Structures are given as C-alpha cells and as structure tokens.
Amino acid sequence: MQQIEMEKYFEPAAAEEKWYHFWSDKGYFKAHRDPNKTPYTIMIPPPNITGKLHIGHALTMTLQDITIRMKRMQGYSALWLPGTDHASIATEAKIVEMLRKEGVSKEDLGREGFLRRAWDWKKEYGGTIIKQLKKLGSSCDWDRERFTLDEGLSNAVQKVFIDMYNEGLIYRGERLVNWCPCCHTSISDAEVEYEEEQGHLWYIRYDAPDKSYSVEVATTRPETMLGDTAVAVNPKDERFAHMIGKTVVVPIVNREIPIIADPFVEMEFGTGAVKITPAHDFNDFAAGKKFGLEIIKVIDEDGKMLPLVPKYAGQDILTARAGIVEELKELGNLTKIEPYMHKVGKCYRCHNTVEPLVSKQWFVKMETLAKPAIEVVKNKEIKIIPERDEKVYYHWMENIQDWCVSRQLWWGHRIPAYYCTKCGAIHVGESMPTHTCSCGNNTWVQDDDTLDTWFSSALWPFSTLGWPEKTEDLSYFYPTSTLITGRDILFFWVARMIFSALKQTGKVPFKTVAMHGLVRDALGRKMSKSLNNGVDPLEVISEFGADALRFSLVQGLNLETDIKYSKDKLTVAKAFINKLWNSAKFVFGAIADTDFKSCDPQKLQPEDKWMITKLNEIITSVTAELEKFEYGLALQKLYDFFWNDFCSTYIEMVKPRLMDEGVETKTEAAHTLYRVMKAVLLLLNPFLPFVTEELYSKLPDGHDKPLIITDWPTANAEKYPEDFENIELLKYFITSIRNVRVNMNIQPNRKTTLIFVTTSKGDFIRTVAPILKKLAFAKDVIIQPTKDGIPVNAIAVESLAASAYIPFEDLVDVAAEIERLNTEKAKYQEMIARVERQLANEQFVSKAPKEKVDEQRQKLADYQKLLSATDERLAMLKK
RNA sequence: GGGUGUGUAGCUCAGGUGGUUAGAGCGUUACGUUGACAUCGUAAAGGUCGCAAGUUCGAGUCUUGCCACACCCACCA
Numbered sequence: 001m002q003q004i005e006m007e008k009y010f011e012p013a014a015a016e017e018k019w020y021h022f023w024s025d026k027g028y029f030k031a032h033r034d035p036n037k038t039p040y041t042i043m044i045p046p047p048n049i050t051g052k053l054h055i056g057h058a059l060t061m062t063l064q065d066i067t068i069r070m071k072r073m074q075g076y077s078a079l080w081l082p083g084t085d086h087a088s089i090a091t092e093a094k095i096v097e098m099l100r101k102e103g104v105s106k107e108d109l110g111r112e113g114f115l116r117r118a119w120d121w122k123k124e125y126g127g128t129i130i131k132q133l134k135k136l137g138s139s140c141d142w143d144r145e146r147f148t149l150d151e152g153l154s155n156a157v158q159k160v161f162i163d164m165y166n167e168g169l170i171y172r173g174e175r176l177v178n179w180c181p182c183c184h185t186s187i188s189d190a191e192v193e194y195e196e197e198q199g200h201l202w203y204i205r206y207d208a209p210d211k212s213y214s215v216e217v218a219t220t221r222p223e224t225m226l227g228d229t230a231v232a233v234n235p236k237d238e239r240f241a242h243m244i245g246k247t248v249v250v251p252i253v254n255r256e257i258p259i260i261a262d263p264f265v266e267m268e269f270g271t272g273a274v275k276i277t278p279a280h281d282f283n284d285f286a287a288g289k290k291f292g293l294e295i296i297k298v299i300d301e302d303g304k305m306l307p308l309v310p311k312y313a314g315q316d317i318l319t320a321r322a323g324i325v326e327e328l329k330e331l332g333n334l335t336k337i338e339p340y341m342h343k344v345g346k347c348y349r350c351h352n353t354v355e356p357l358v359s360k361q362w363f364v365k366m367e368t369l370a371k372p373a374i375e376v377v378k379n380k381e382i383k384i385i386p387e388r389d390e391k392v393y394y395h396w397m398e399n400i401q402d403w404c405v406s407r408q409l410w411w412g413h414r415i416p417a418y419y420c421t422k423c424g425a426i427h428v429g430e431s432m433p434t435h436t437c438s439c440g441n442n443t444w445v446q447d448d449d450t451l452d453t454w455f456s457s458a459l460w461p462f463s464t465l466g467w468p469e470k471t472e473d474l475s476y477f478y479p480t481s482t483l484i485t486g487r488d489i490l491f492f493w494v495a496r497m498i499f500s501a502l503k504q505t506g507k508v509p510f511k512t513v514a515m516h517g518l519v520r521d522a523l524g525r526k527m528s529k530s531l532n533n534g535v536d537p538l539e540v541i542s543e544f545g546a547d548a549l550r551f552s553l554v555q556g557l558n559l560e561t562d563i564k565y566s567k568d569k570l571t572v573a574k575a576f577i578n579k580l581w582n583s584a585k586f587v588f589g590a591i592a593d594t595d596f597k598s599c600d601p602q603k604l605q606p607e608d609k610w611m612i613t614k615l616n617e618i619i620t621s622v623t624a625e626l627e628k629f630e631y632g633l634a635l636q637k638l639y640d641f642f643w644n645d646f647c648s649t650y651i652e653m654v655k656p657r658l659m660d661e662g663v664e665t666k667t668e669a670a671h672t673l674y675r676v677m678k679a680v681l682l683l684l685n686p687f688l689p690f691v692t693e694e695l696y697s698k699l700p701d702g703h704d705k706p707l708i709i710t711d712w713p714t715a716n717a718e719k720y721p722e723d724f725e726n727i728e729l730l731k732y733f734i735t736s737i738r739n740v741r742v743n744m745n746i747q748p749n750r751k752t753t754l755i756f757v758t759t760s761k762g763d764f765i766r767t768v769a770p771i772l773k774k775l776a777f778a779k780d781v782i783i784q785p786t787k788d789g790i791p792v793n794a795i796a797v798e799s800l801a802a803s804a805y806i807p808f809e810d811l812v813d814v815a816a817e818i819e820r821l822n823t824e825k826a827k828y829q830e831m832i833a834r835v836e837r838q839l840a841n842e843q844f845v846s847k848a849p850k851e852k853v854d855e856q857r858q859k860l861a862d863y864q865k866l867l868s869a870t871d872e873r874l875a876m877l878k879k
Numbered sequence: 880g881g882g883u884g885u886g887u888a889g890c891u892c893a894g895g896u897g898g899u900u901a902g903a904g905c906g907u908u909a910c911g912u913u914g915a916c917a918u919c920g921u922a923a924a925g926g927u928c929g930c931a932a933g934u935u936c937g938a939g940u941c942u943u944g945c946c947a948c949a950c951c952c953a954c955c956a
Binding site for chain 1: 883890892899903904905912913914916919920921935948949951
C-alpha cells in the first residue's frame, strides 16, 4: 500500500484543455470508412449560426456524445457529423438589426451588399457556437463539419427543388399564407404559434339594402370588414333561412354582399352568422374559393391598412380597428361588445402577430410525400423514442397541409426559378435561361425569394455526406443510425427529414429517433430572458467543469418529460467527481506495488467474488440502459454501484487485507480493485470524459491506449452465487450491529467490543472475521456453535444464518436492552400476525400460486424463529 | 374542442408480466472524524403512491370516472 502523490481535487479547466486537444490532435474523433467495422452515425441537429450555447444545446450534445462515445468504444466506426444552420429568418433578422444600428437598411445595401455583410457576419460569429460545443467535450468529427449554405449542400437543395418541380411536387400558387409583418416574410404553418390573448368580440349589424331585414355578425377583427364579400350562416339555422341568397350591405364601405349557407358555421357561436373576409382568414379563404367570392385585400405586407377607405389608409391594424369601431358606433351598426379570450397566431421567431395574407408563394405538395413517411414509422423502419411520440407524428403527418417553402428573405438558398419579364412564364433550372420564351421575349429575372431554412436542413442527413454525388461516405455512413434531438423540432425538422430522405434517397434518414424534452428551471418554468432564470452552460463549465455540467444534465433524466434543472444538481455532480478522484487515488496506491501476474484466481476471497458478480451485473445493465437511451437510469445505476457497492462496501471490506501484515491475498484484493476501478472509468467515460481520461492515464498498469478508444467492457460468465449470498449476509450483519451500537449509544463511537457469533456458517464467518472486526468494531470475533458460555449481559443481533452477541461490559444498562428487545419483539409479532392473517385466508391459499403461498409460509417460520430467539434473550436478561 | 403525457418522501427521480415492511440521491436531524474522500462516515425521521369507484384472494402497478398541471394539435368567427 502506497501513498500516491496526486492533486487533492480534480482540476477541470486544465484537464479539459489538455485532453480535448489530445483527442483531437490524435484524430480519435475522426470516423473512418473501415470495411471491417460497422458504421454508427449521428448527425448533429445543426445549431444556428446566430446562436450562443444554451442549456438546451448542452443537453442534446451531452446525450449525443454519450452515445457516440459508447459506440466508438464498442468498436463501431462511429461518426458524429457536426455543422451549423444558416437559419435564414433568425440570422437575417439579426443582421437587419445590426444594420439598423448603423443607420442602414437592407434595401440601402441591395441584395449583393447585404449578402456580403451576411457572410462577413457568418465568418465572425459562425464559429462561436462551434467553439462552445467543443467546450462540452463533444467528440464530433470536426473535419466533416458542414454548413447548410455550403456549396455542396446548396447544390443538393437546388437539385431537390428542380426535381420536385419537374415532378409536380413543388408548385407556385396564390394562396393565403401566414405572413409575419415584422420579419416581412411568409412563414409555414409550423412556424406559427398560437397564444391566448384577451380580446373582444364585436357584434356588427349588416342591413339589407332596403333595411327590411338585417343580420348581425360577431368578429374579433372588425377592421377586416372592409374586405368582407359575404356573410355565412349554417344551412340548418332556421333563424336565417329566409335570408339565404339575399344580400346585405357592409357598413362604411357600403358594399352589397350575399348571404351564403355553409355547414362550417357554428350555429351556437356568436350570432350564428359570420362575416367572410377571404383575403385575411383561412376559413374565409376556403369559403371564398367554394363560393367564388371576390378577394379584397385590406391589409398590406407591412401590416398597414390599404386605401379601401382613404382615412384609414396606412394606419396600423390596431389604430384602424379603433377608428372603425368608433365609426360603426356612430352609424349605429355596432350592437354589442364582449370581452373574449382567443388564440392569436404569433411568429415563432419574433413573436409578433401573424397576418394571413394572400400572396404568390412556392409550396411543397405534401400528400404523396406524407404517406411513405407514415409507413416507415408504422413498420418500424424508424423507431421513435419515446414511443408515444409516434402517435403525435402520425397525427401531424395525416393532417398535413402543403408546405409553404418560399421566404421573402435574402439570406438563404435562392429559389432557382426564373420568370419571363414579358409574359411571366416560369422556368425552373440551375441557371438563368438562355432561350427565348414562347412569347418571343428573351429576358428573364430570377425569383427574389429564398427557401425556408428547414428545406435545407430536411436534407441534412444525406446532403452532409455528399449527396447527390455518390460518395464513399454516403454509401458507408448512410442511412444514419440515430437522431438525438429535442421534441420541439419534431415537425420542423424530424418529420421533414423523414419524407425528404425517402423521396430523395429512397431510404430512411435514420433508424432511431430519440427525443428529449425541454430544460426548464427549478420551478418548471421555461428559461427565458425576461424571467432571467436561464443557466449559462459556459459559466457552469468555468465554475464546475464540463464533466459536472454533463452529470447534472443527465442526472434524473428521462426522455418522456421536460427536465427541471437547478444548480443544486451540480453539488451532487461535484461530490461524485471528487469521490471518483479520491477512490482512484486510493486504488492507485493499493495496486502500485502489485505484480498482477502472481494473481491467483483460486485465492479470490468471498468479497472479491461478490464484487465481481456485482461488476458483471452493472456492465450488463448500464450497457442495456444506454442502448435504450435511458441515460438517467444508466447514470443512476453507475452512481449506486460506484458509491455504495464499490466504495462503501468493497473498498472498506478489503482494507484490512491491503494494510494488515501477513495477509496472503493482497494481490487478489489489489487485482480486483484494479479491475473494478478500470471498468468504472470505462463505463463512466461517456458521461464524464475528462476526469475519467485523466484518471485512466494515471492508472499504473502500463496500458498503451487512451480511454476514449479502449474497448467497452463486457460482462463475463463468472458466477459466485454462494459467496454473493454470504457477503450479502455479512453486510446485513454489519449494518445491524452498527445500528444497535448507535441505538444503544455506545461511547465512544469507535470503542471496540467482543463479538460472539453463533452460526451455521462458521467457516465463512471465520474467513471474514477481519472485516467484521473493522466494520463492526470487534475487538475479537469468537465463533461457537452454541450459546454456551456467552455472557448473559449482551446485546443480541439475530439473523437467520447467524446471531451476534455483544457483551455489555459496563457500557449499557439491562433496562435499555430489554426495551430494545421488546421493540424488536413487537415488530416480529406484527409481521407474524400479518402473514398469519393472509395464510388464514382460504381464498389466498387456494387461488394464489403455490410458490407465493410457500413463500409466505417460509416467511412465517422465519419470523417465528426470530421471535423465539428474542424471547429467549428477554427471559435470560430478566433473570 | 381534440390528443398525448405527468401526478410516489420537503426536492429530483426509480419502481418488467398485480404478490403483502414502496426504494435511491439530495435536503433535514442525531452522533461521529476511523487506514482515499468532511465534497466524508454511521444511523434516524420522513410516504393513506393526486382523488373516487371497480376488477382481484391481493392494486403504486390493471379498468373507469374525476381533479390538477404540462405539452401538442385544431378554421368557433
């Protein structure tokens, strides 16, 4: 046993710097197309280049890193491909904001100038997030890093667009789309978030041209009435039956519009009549199509009123609304105002209210794409974890609308569509057409718009590997193995990758999707700037280290629910890492002088065999949990194994053998310590890569490989059931004795006593007597077959296979021991009564399986035995 | 309105196919500081398993209903 010179604590900063460079320089993150290995591929969910690392990234990256590190150690050719997303709308907004501060608008710069600035911006900030990802210890293959606006990926995007257009899967149409007046672009359905808002329901009376009848409508948006082209009622509604087909006049604009009947109108809501504004409401737009109604735009792309009524022209919506309500009041057409809670669509990027607007946009036709995408999940070619999310996925896919993919932005993949400047004919192709249009004109102009950023990320799993080129990477690493990402982008990204991959490559993009929840604060609230409750992972790393951050994120994690995160978890993490450090220091000292070659398996002691049994169990179960993406459970099990089984139990049991003179099984103890310690470092490495690598490098066994590329441990077939049971008994015995000592308030705490043991397992107790001496504070352990000669004044600790008697000497009084024994007795009596009641129940005895009944009978016998032993002690003491 | 979850100790979470003393860590309390670690040790207290019915010899576990919370979806203007 040596004293090892080691730092008192693990110092994360230095180790992180050292090991990350080491791994990276040695090329351990790099994946090779090794024909003798099986590929295992994970594609990073590419973070935005606008991004600063937040706790959500830290979680996703940690989970991916855990999986890829395990797979690498298991001998797969493990590729974790990193990269970033240009994030068109988010990035463009940031750049516009930056320009605004300079007093320049994007129009001032023009498209070219703006894009130059955007690329400058990307160069400056795009690398930031990558640097931060590295701080977490992420073992990505950085040589394969991609960006969604790379040349290769852009080619893929262009090819997909052109091919799909030629197949009729992409079309241009004038339709109602969600428009964000703030970002000044259309957005897809998925990009709209609905939020509850307190509003009003305004009741407006529309009169007949001759005032002989009237109809009242209810609306939350009175300003859109300027564009009303009908009033709809339910055909079954008798109140309005006589009016159907007649007309009413829209106040203010004095437009005569028809009253139409359609079953979509809810009779119970509002007045039962609804005004139809096809230009600004999805429902109304559909009705307008159906009934051939005129579409009259009221609001423009800036969210300002069009000059339908001159005095409102150019006003913003809320101003115009107030004016129109006032005017209706004056006209006497406003009949009622009710407060009303309703959902309002907001842009997921800027959170401003979205305006449905009619405009010409490009769409992806979803129907034919959705079907196979549903099929591959149904037939398990893709497995979604947790499984229940499959239902969410089906529901979305089955009800999917066409995907609006054009964006009125400059930062992104420009749509490869060209229009004849004379007749507007469309040409879709790789470059500006050189031919003459059928109308005789030969000047063309490219579409100004770019594609939805998700259009390019939908191709990520294969475009990053070189598709559409038939690259070696693509054929080796694709389809990828697992996608690990947040549940929030199931529709944005996961679903779209699935149908895109099937369409473009004919293969699934990945075989498994594991989705985790959102990281919330300790109270379960979303982390937000306004609440200032965010946790900055970079601060955590500088204060506690990346390992501690990773530990704290995985601790208590499950994939079903959101994660409640608080810095308290770091306390546990820090303590654990410290314990690991110190136990390693001890083990290194214990094995320093050991010649493992002289280790004799025959000389393994019961506690060694117990430990080996436990080790085999933990290797199996941790591996299984990780394969199931049960990161939290895997870590929990490792924690318990390491802290309780290894440190508290095994190391403590083995200390006498290591330190006492003249012990013959020192080598076997040392070897077992080494074996378990090494396995612990291996199993913990995916979770805590830095501290484990650091410790492994200090492990004095002359290994030549760093931990990161060492083989993942596998359980072997060693089985020692008898030794295992015996040690379990010993543990129970020790705990009971300690318990009694505390209860009897033995002073001083460490005072040793004689322990008499009566047992049927004399040989075993004799073997472990040194352990008993140390852990049960025995001065000496006297083993005898019967109770003869044991002092009457002794504390008794009864168990089924062995009983211990601790002589009082002058430490405790008889009365206290009698009281304690009476408590024990009462406990046994209660147990016996319970079991007897059950066995007296004929229904139980006749209907329960025989093993269960026998089990209870055995239990009854055991309790009776313990009770009589207790009674015997009481009788003796009372004498 | 529909869907999907969640609800177990003060807190964070475990609890295959129902089996009778419901577990762990943190926190709390008491005692302690012993050969790696006070970022430690020994022990204790702490739970009518959201509520109510039902199925069963037996329910934290299965069924139904309800309550609370969360998330997702949806065209009640």
